[in-house]
Amino acid sequence: MNEVRIGVIGTGVMGTDHARKLAGGIPGARLTAVQDFAADRASALAQELGVLAIAEADALIADAEVDAVLVCSPDGTHAALGLKAIAAGKPVLIEKPVAAERGEVEALMRAEMAAGRKLVQVGYMRRFDPGYAEMRRVVASAEVGSPLFMHCQHRNESSPSYLTSELIIANSAGHEFDAARFVLGEEIVAATVISPPEPRHAPGRQPQFIVLQSASGTVVDIEVYTDARYGYDVQAELVCEEGTVRLRPGPPTSLRHAARDGLVVPPDWRARFADAYRLQFESWVRSIVTGQSNEGSTAWDGYMTLLVTEACLKAWSTGNRIAVEQPERPAFYQG
Amino acid sequence: MNEVRIGVIGTGVMGTDHARKLAGGIPGARLTAVQDFAADRASALAQELGVLAIAEADALIADAEVDAVLVCSPDGTHAALGLKAIAAGKPVLIEKPVAAERGEVEALMRAEMAAGRKLVQVGYMRRFDPGYAEMRRVVASAEVGSPLFMHCQHRNESSPSYLTSELIIANSAGHEFDAARFVLGEEIVAATVISPPEPRHAPGRQPQFIVLQSASGTVVDIEVYTDARYGYDVQAELVCEEGTVRLRPGPPTSLRHAARDGLVVPPDWRARFADAYRLQFESWVRSIVTGQSNEGSTAWDGYMTLLVTEACLKAWSTGNRIAVEQPERPAFYQG
Amino acid sequence: MNEVRIGVIGTGVMGTDHARKLAGGIPGARLTAVQDFAADRASALAQELGVLAIAEADALIADAEVDAVLVCSPDGTHAALGLKAIAAGKPVLIEKPVAAERGEVEALMRAEMAAGRKLVQVGYMRRFDPGYAEMRRVVASAEVGSPLFMHCQHRNESSPSYLTSELIIANSAGHEFDAARFVLGEEIVAATVISPPEPRHAPGRQPQFIVLQSASGTVVDIEVYTDARYGYDVQAELVCEEGTVRLRPGPPTSLRHAARDGLVVPPDWRARFADAYRLQFESWVRSIVTGQSNEGSTAWDGYMTLLVTEACLKAWSTGNRIAVEQPERPAFYQG
């Protein structure tokens, strides 16, 4: 395959962003079609980018001009669309979360195993962020010893009114779970959740403090605060036996102005993870062309993140430390 | 009182350091006597500093040339010496921990209340560190809203072989407990402890991860790692509703050399808290001269820190979240 | 034009790097041919990348499979190859410096003007570095006022033995001259050079300190130290009336290890300017496809940088402040 022709399902904020990037910005990729349940929105984007608007997701998946599918539709549709892409034998990159129910991911994995090759990648793009990648490299190389702690902070400037304390765990924290598994290179086995009070400006949404423990004992603590006001901010420090590695995100310049010296903090994730998204797409396209697997999240990774999420929800509602179920990892997903 | 004449009990590493500072470095203070159970050590220091060596602690406390007493002797003797200073009507600054048993601190408090004035200060010097003081100011002013989280890291380069996992909680973590109470301005009500594995180079000593919650719900997480190898490092970030404040310790210069750009990390606490110790002594002396109370830890603070410690030890041994006992605060210790 | 087919002349260190990037890493570009005077070297690279090795530069420029030419051959050949590309009507990106003699650049400009369209871009890739681009944006927007100073430091870890004090000005400093013109958006009119002594480990090579002044009076000072030992380091601070902007380069993580806390400094420019090179190529390819000009250095920019260089060399040899010649800018190169 010389050039990967991509169809995008779902042209909301994220799907539109992704479609624009794929239309010219990713070597070896060509955007050929977009689809959205709001047909007007899809048409407008298709016209802007000079690609086809297809009315139905099924038709897009089946289209002869589509080699691979990017799923950015509403969360509830992710798994079903993934199954259809597998049925069509086409690689599919599914925005996170891969599913809301474990049964859906199990079905995805069964279908993929039946197909005999990995077709699903889950859009946990942080795996392609140079900072997280460096943390993983440090763990794997053991050059400053084994990991003891991983301290994580995830802050949004503000969040939509439908976001609840529960959804903060069920949805916002997912990137952190996947990142911890990726950096540490092992499963999470237990979860504890301790919550501070709701901030006054965001009633009904407690920030969350989640403490995970990995198979070999590393303690991972995660602050998720989705109404931090000052901006979008994702931080992490990995503490190993002999040294620590800290993310150092931020703009390429610092500013001294108006009695402050430092960085401008952006309001959303776009600048922070622009490189990660680009590198994720490049890697996905390369893995399709070469048939080689990449660092991206597999269906298994999506599954285990879901099990961590379930444990956290239970830990939150009970106040107890909850073990994360550890199903046997199929040989298909090993190595 | 024009000049406060100070006697130092205990001339180990810390007592010697303190004695040298008091001998000329603190305005309004004059070192007049030192005592140690190792008489030679006390004599040598007394000669170096031109002060009196006194053989017995009781005699030092009673000495007419001693207006106030600094207790740096072994931990087990702190409370008893404090009682004797109170009996002599002399202000006493006791290195932390103020006592190992709660009964000892209760006795101290009773004696102090009977004396009718505050004579005891506990040497939690971080209260005088400009960084922690700024954090407290930010909380008190509410200028970036109420506190939600306080993330703390305490790392030593290495630790003596007698230090155990338990002592890390019982002793090393004490500064963190007092600092959290000081910054937040309220009591700690619950504790959870989750421990990563022992590092290979320090068998028998698990680093500890302690999660506290304050009366109004702020979550305080504390990493204590006493064998971090790269140096002595104390960090904290206070996360409030609308902004965060982070300690920014370190040397007055940065260095680019040998493929690294950044700070030199010192091996111990001396450089990190030199200002805090100086300001603690200045404040103590000023409070003695003026009779005004200061920001320092009182016997009550030492007591509550001990109760937090007890809860943490129980949380660690049981794996459960443990409530911190909340005795009624005597009026004497209010305000 | 759908895809730009690129031929690379010169497969030394930089040409090889560039060829690898163009072979798959730049959307809309395809590497089709490489050439080097060392035929073996070109063949090996051609084989690695699955492209054609062409024996002669002229043949590469003429090749029907080559739409655009990247010139990475030895400095002395740059201008002549540029002229041939213009003669062939093909866009050409020439590594800096565009020429050693002003007559050569004048010939390039004449040829380009005769051709009636801009075909030459000079490889001052810093214009595509997000940090310098932000500095330019700040100047153009005047959001912190007009520029007063620009402080620049350029440090290499070490340099080849043929590098002389004179070549440090004539060659190493070129990136700084172009960057200053780019950021400030105006010409440099005067130069002063003041040199510290040779470092003991690099006899025969004085670091240089160059002070330029722009048309409106901004003072630009440039340290060039090519034997700094600790690594490759390019810094700049732009001081405007009401605030300053500083480059904040460096790795995506910081490290605490071995008594140091901070950044690892790389030994060469590759990591520092990887984004700049990628963005330069993307922009070049896009400008070829769309026929729109970009932010890249034109032949005029290469010319003016050469005149600044000449003034600096004269300032250095005489010890005087030297005016930079200001030829009239052809309308072709305006706007």
Place this chain on the structure above:
Amino acid sequence: MNEVRIGVIGTGVMGTDHARKLAGGIPGARLTAVQDFAADRASALAQELGVLAIAEADALIADAEVDAVLVCSPDGTHAALGLKAIAAGKPVLIEKPVAAERGEVEALMRAEMAAGRKLVQVGYMRRFDPGYAEMRRVVASAEVGSPLFMHCQHRNESSPSYLTSELIIANSAGHEFDAARFVLGEEIVAATVISPPEPRHAPGRQPQFIVLQSASGTVVDIEVYTDARYGYDVQAELVCEEGTVRLRPGPPTSLRHAARDGLVVPPDWRARFADAYRLQFESWVRSIVTGQSNEGSTAWDGYMTLLVTEACLKAWSTGNRIAVEQPERPAFYQG
């Protein structure tokens, strides 16, 4: 001498600050008297601090309760008051500049040599700033090689209307000249001045860019911008053969708030140099008590700084590089 009793001449902003520090904040020192030509101002301060107000400077110098004199009166009176203190055999700390005319400093030096002991210290307090002290240590130890460059920036938030371009060189830059001599441990031999345009909000005051060269060739560049708006900011980077040392001033915390992450920049020098002033006074008092010389600026240092200033003024008015006169250093001021 057990306690040094100090009289302060001049109770303007700086004299008042200093008097308050000396009244209780400096070990071994006691403030006993203050004087100001505005008698009311002196009386009010005397009352606040519980010391004597003396009407005439001569009387203060002569007073039996005054062991040492701090001169904070208007610049034009510094040298004459210094002479009187010498005549009285009393140590005197003179705020910078020590004099406006070289003849005045020569007279001071002659008087001091005649008295046979060093009585004069000039208030260049940066010598006691831990950052500059570390830079000096690095040069003296040669641990990263010999110095090649020293890049300095001095920025005020705003400046009084009487400040002119000339006074920026004659007065504001003095701290930089003394600091460079102190850090490098050698004399400045040449000066060049190049000025950017006046900022629009401060007409009549050009920022200045001064390039000095030391005896062994180190290039020292100094930006002085007294109307920088964003705050008070003093920076410096020392570039040695194998590494660089940079000042790292700033508050003990950093702040994330309102779309910014970094430091709060104070409007004036008080916070920035609070430690330096304290350490300067402590060192001065200790040197008086012990009779040992300290790191402070001597009359010779004040003299040489004045000669550098004269060269800079001439360089500025002529546009030429100007040699700094190098009178022979009296044996009295050596070592």
